[in-house]
Amino acid sequence: MATKTNPIQFIQQVRAEAAKIVWPTRREVMLTTLMVFIMAALTATFFFLVDLIIRTGLTGFLNLFG
Numbered sequence: 001m002a003t004k005t006n007p008i009q010f011i012q013q014v015r016a017e018a019a020k021i022v023w024p025t026r027r028e029v030m031l032t033t034l035m036v037f038i039m040a041a042l043t044a045t046f047f048f049l050v051d052l053i054i055r056t057g058l059t060g061f062l063n064l065f066g
Helices: 007-018 026-065
Strands: none
Touching: none
């Protein structure tokens, strides 16, 4: 069962927890954003190639019977 906390104690606890937050530096944000864009481009390229291979194989297979 949860214990009740009065509003003043609650606000003090929230402020204490908020003081523990460590914000990333501008450089860290830029690096992680760049890595997200790179990984998205690599993933898109991978799926494009897989799609191309499957489409080429399936088209070739269907042309054998058509």
